[in-house]
Amino acid sequence: MSNLFQTVLNLLHSNYLTINTMFINLNVTTIKRLLQHLLVFITMCVFILTIIYITGGFQDENDPIWQINPIETYGWCLTIFFYILRVLPCTSLPLTLSNFFGLTFFNTFQSKPHLKSSPLLGPFICFRVVTRGDYPLLVKENVEQNLFTCNKVGLDNFMIEVVTDKAIHIQDMPRLRVLVVPYEYNTRAGTLYKARALQYCLESNINILSDEDWIVHLDEETILTEESVIGIFNFVTDGNVEFGQGVITYARDKIINWCTTLSDCIRVGIDFGSLQFTFRAFQKPIFSWKGSFVVANVGAEKQVSFDHGPEASIAEDCYFAMVAFREGYRFGFVQGEMYEKSTFTVIDFVQQRKRWMQGIFATVCSPCIPWKYKLGIGCMIVSWICMPFTTLNLPISLFFPIPVSPHYNIICGFMVGVTCFLFIFGAAKSFSWQKLGTARYLTICLAAFINIPVTLILENIATLWWMMSRKHIGFHVVKKDSRNPHITIA
Numbered sequence: 001m002s003n004l005f006q007t008v009l010n011l012l013h014s015n016y017l018t019i020n021t022m023f024i025n026l027n028v029t030t031i032k033r034l035l036q037h038l039l040v041f042i043t044m045c046v047f048i049l050t051i052i053y054i055t056g057g058f059q060d061e062n063d064p065i066w067q068i069n070p071i072e073t074y075g076w077c078l079t080i081f082f083y084i085l086r087v088l089p090c091t092s093l094p095l096t097l098s099n100f101f102g103l104t105f106f107n108t109f110q111s112k113p114h115l116k117s118s119p120l121l122g123p124f125i126c127f128r129v130v131t132r133g134d135y136p137l138l139v140k141e142n143v144e145q146n147l148f149t150c151n152k153v154g155l156d157n158f159m160i161e162v163v164t165d166k167a168i169h170i171q172d173m174p175r176l177r178v179l180v181v182p183y184e185y186n187t188r189a190g191t192l193y194k195a196r197a198l199q200y201c202l203e204s205n206i207n208i209l210s211d212e213d214w215i216v217h218l219d220e221e222t223i224l225t226e227e228s229v230i231g232i233f234n235f236v237t238d239g240n241v242e243f244g245q246g247v248i249t250y251a252r253d254k255i256i257n258w259c260t261t262l263s264d265c266i267r268v269g270i271d272f273g274s275l276q277f278t279f280r281a282f283q284k285p286i287f288s289w290k291g292s293f294v295v296a297n298v299g300a301e302k303q304v305s306f307d308h309g310p311e312a313s314i315a316e317d318c319y320f321a322m323v324a325f326r327e328g329y330r331f332g333f334v335q336g337e338m339y340e341k342s343t344f345t346v347i348d349f350v351q352q353r354k355r356w357m358q359g360i361f362a363t364v365c366s367p368c369i370p371w372k373y374k375l376g377i378g379c380m381i382v383s384w385i386c387m388p389f390t391t392l393n394l395p396i397s398l399f400f401p402i403p404v405s406p407h408y409n410i411i412c413g414f415m416v417g418v419t420c421f422l423f424i425f426g427a428a429k430s431f432s433w434q435k436l437g438t439a440r441y442l443t444i445c446l447a448a449f450i451n452i453p454v455t456l457i458l459e460n461i462a463t464l465w466w467m468m469s470r471k472h473i474g475f476h477v478v479k480k481d482s483r484n485p486h487i488t489i490a
Helices: 002-014 016-024 028-054 070-074 076-105 136-153 193-202 226-238 258-263 265-281 298-304 316-326 346-364 375-391 393-399 406-430 438-450 452-468
Strands: 125-131 158-164 176-180 214-219 243-249 294-297 331-339
Touching: 028 076, 028 406, 070 076, 076 265, 076 375, 076 393, 076 406, 125 136, 125 193, 125 226, 136 158, 136 226, 158 193, 193 316, 214 226, 214 298, 226 243, 226 294, 226 331, 243 265, 243 406, 258 265, 258 346, 258 406, 258 438, 258 452, 265 331, 265 406, 294 298, 298 316, 316 346, 346 375, 346 452, 375 393, 375 452, 406 438, 406 452, 438 452
Parallel strands: 125 158, 125 214, 158 176, 243 331
Antiparallel strands: 214 294, 243 294
16 A cells, blocks of 8 residues: 555656646636536446446345346346346447546637647648549539638648549649549459449559648538638648548538438537547547548558458448557547538438448458457447347336346446437537527437437348348448439449
């Protein structure tokens, strides 16, 4: 005990000057953001404890459930089945803890980023947009807007590169390069879909970037913000890690589909939670990352490459992250946020989730990546596969109660509480209190919570659909432009 006490004293002494300087430099804005984060943490803890209480996490041995002998009541087979169902939710515990730690240990109300150096002197940045070419008007408008944002920030050493499978006629713009992937182009490993286009850009006769330059990967609907451009510039200027990613929100401007937008709020919560925690604490993509708002060093991206075959083409972002993980590259969290739209239809939402499951499952099954790098996504895919069965826990626990350790009930309640809070928190970060007013803002946050059962049903449909069609390899392209009803499936 004395040794532990001495170690703590030594740590406090060694960090005294740093801590003292931090408090001296606190200003009103910093204190406000710290208080906001503290309020979020307290709210999250109260919410989780409430969920634990509602789900029976605090029951004791005097509870009537403890008087039930499940073997006598249900028989051996049903008893074993019921207990297996109760254990399955633990597959999502690692991701749940990662989200909780991210929202706890890192301030979710970061100050507005400022340029650390002159934007005229930083490394060259290529904003790369990959598209099938089905929505040329959308691509043109977003390129124009993103060019305007970069110029407004003062960025000088950059270009926007549009990579398309179909020729699109975009009016000549400064700093714009359009690449059309030839129909006859094939990679060495037979890579398909988006990964094929990304690999085409890395070919020696096509690539015009040096290994010291940087690429920011965007989807065709991704909108840059001034904060994200500044965050990217600071990130590449520091150059401490090879890959980075930040937050994407899905509630900008007009909402096309409230159901899917509220369902995507959990993705925003995960960005602030698990993504931030794993990237800042470990600098590793333990639970993978997204396919857009990807910041990559050119030399590192060329070494990892996107050419890993058809199975790696379904969720090319996940496979790329795991290969980079295997090769020892480091990942960092980028300040600022970008805007995208949620899927416009429920069918597209289900198709999108189905493709993610198929792609992540193929990554987990790949013999090219050792298991120690796939444990995180392995837990994810197992929890997805078990989702239809874990969902049965609610009706079964009501109609067929069985005695379970209070400690285990607390763990289950904790997982449910954190997951539900991610929806609410994601909605709170996606929508603006100032624009909506207090009443509408709180109503939307409540709606995100109420929409959770709908999200659960859609996720279960996607899981069952994927399990019944696992042998079919496809890349569903969701509708991106609300003015164009065209939807394609590759």
